[in-house]
Amino acid sequence: NAGVTQTPKFQVLKTGQSMTLQCAQDMNHNSMYWYRQDPGMGLRLIYYSASEGTTDKGEVPNGYNVSRLNKREFSLRLESAAPSQTSVYFCASSARQGIPYEQYFGPGTRLTVT
Amino acid sequence: AQSVTQPDIHITVSEGASLELRCNYSYGATPYLFWYVQSPGQGLQLLLKYFSGDTLVQGIKGFEAEFKRSQSSFNLRKPSVHWSDAAEYFCAAEGGYNTDKLIFGTGTRLQVFP
Numbered sequence: 499n500a501g502v503t504q505t506p507k508f509q510v511l512k513t514g515q516s517m518t519l520q521c522a523q524d525m526n527h528n529s530m531y532w533y534r535q536d537p538g539m540g541l542r543l544i545y546y547s548a549s550e551g552t553t554d555k556g557e558v559p560n561g562y563n564v565s566r567l568n569k570r571e572f573s574l575r576l577e578s579a580a581p582s583q584t585s586v587y588f589c590a591s592s593a594r595q596g597i598p599y600e601q602y603f604g605p606g607t608r609l610t611v612t
Numbered sequence: 613a614q615s616v617t618q619p620d621i622h623i624t625v626s627e628g629a630s631l632e633l634r635c636n637y638s639y640g641a642t643p644y645l646f647w648y649v650q651s652p653g654q655g656l657q658l659l660l661k662y663f664s665g666d667t668l669v670q671g672i673k674g675f676e677a678e679f680k681r682s683q684s685s686f687n688l689r690k691p692s693v694h695w696s697d698a699a700e701y702f703c704a705a706e707g708g709y710n711t712d713k714l715i716f717g718t719g720t721r722l723q724v725f726p
Contacts, residue, residue, distance in 0.1 A: 502655075531714075538621070538718055539718060540702060540716040540717055540718040540719050541656075541702065541714075541716040542716075543713055543714070546713065556713065588655060588656070590656075600646065600658050600661055601656075601658075601714060602658075603648075603655035603656040603657070604655055605654060605655045606653075606654075606655055
């Protein structure tokens with residue numbers, strides 16, 4: 499099992515450009531999450547999806563959109579990138595089914611917006 | 613508001629010394645509690661978790677954590693630190709059934725000197 503995979507690993511964008519971060523998991527998990535990690539801030543939840551076809555906002559959703567394409571894949575889109583979106587982005591998944599769970603994390607995407 | 617606090621931003625220990633990383637939470641009820649470790653350039657890996665029952669929890673890599681309800685704490689400990697333990701450590705909490713969201717502390721960076 500590959501676990502949680504993310505592409506790309508690194509990306510540099512100019513202000514105003516758009517891009518999509520891809521995430522896939524092969525653990526048959528129901529829930530998937532997108533976080534951003536900034537120095538001194540820990541991880542903050544951007545969006546999450548409790549099941550295929552549903553998405554909900556997290557703590558910092560502004561400037562982002564998500565798509566739960568199927569049970570395996572959950573993408574994060576930046577429509578018009580801003581320097582404030584320079585960060586490391588992590589995707590995670592969990593088997594949450596009404597019981598306590600743990601989240602499994604991907605290796606991250608380091609995004610720089612100039 | 614729900615929150616997780618890690619009061620130590622950076623800790624330095626000598627190899628072979630004992631370690632304690634502090635974590636305090638603020639929730640309406642006892643949350644589910646987690647410790648994750650992040651090695652440089654990597655994603656997060658779960659060290660241990662507490663849901664209920666025995667308040668001393670054993671995890672991977674020789675780590676343990678103790679839940680203290682009276683102090684709203686979930687401190688991580690290791691009796692003898694190895695150089696490979698140098699990493700960033702995150703405490704996280706989840707508020708219970710169907711909340712679907714982890715709240716992370718800001719992390720503690722551990723440096724180990726030979």
